[in-house]
Amino acid sequence: xxxxxxxxxxxxxxxxxxxxxxxxxxxxxxxxxxxxxxxxxxxxxxxxxxxxxxxxxxxxxxxxxxxxxxxxxxxxxxxxxxxxxxxxxxxxxxxxxxxxxxxxxxxxxxxxxxxxxxxxxxxxxxxxxxxxxxxxxxxxxxx
Numbered sequence: 001x002x003x004x005x006x007x008x009x010x011x012x013x014x015x016x017x018x019x020x021x022x023x024x025x026x027x028x029x030x031x032x033x034x035x036x037x038x039x040x041x042x043x044x045x046x047x048x049x050x051x052x053x054x055x056x057x058x059x060x061x062x063x064x065x066x067x068x069x070x071x072x073x074x075x076x077x078x079x080x081x082x083x084x085x086x087x088x089x090x091x092x093x094x095x096x097x098x099x100x101x102x103x104x105x106x107x108x109x110x111x112x113x114x115x116x117x118x119x120x121x122x123x124x125x126x127x128x129x130x131x132x133x134x135x136x137x138x139x140x141x142x143x
Contacts, residue, residue, distance in 0.1 A: 007138070009068065011131040016056060016069030017124035023073045024051045024117040028110050035105040038093040045093075046103040048078040078104055 027049045037046040056071045081104040089098030 007131060007135055011128060011135075013067070013069040014124045014127040014131065016071075018121060018128065020051070020053055020070045020073045021117050021121035021124060023075070025114065025121065027051050027075055028114045028117060031103075031105050032107055032110050032114075035103055035107050035110075037103060038091070038100055045083050045101040046105070047083070048081060048103060048105045049075050050078050051075055 031048050034040075034046040040046045052074045054071045054074070056068045057065045058068050059065050083104050084102040085099045086102055087098050088094055088100045091100045094100050
């Protein structure tokens, strides 16, 4: 029975990876879409969002921890990267000095992150498909 449990643990881990990478792709798409947004509902320029991954842990009766995948990803605002200030006196959001704050989104970096997230998603999908094939094969052998 331990082998079946490991198989399902592997499936669970890869499925949490799929959810996490999908969240990352969604956040990157939002960042790219708002790369020039100078006025957000919160006020001020749009701030780049980041996805934070954390392990989903299980503690057994002996106190040993094991990783079961990724917990639901958290989305935070990038407060470390400064907003870009550009002189544009004709812009409706320009301050008294004619400066406009633009988002801290670098579209080249976002596209690079997007490719990485897509590759990670594909890797998790391939692993998930492999687990399904192994489970099907195990069922065939048990007949």
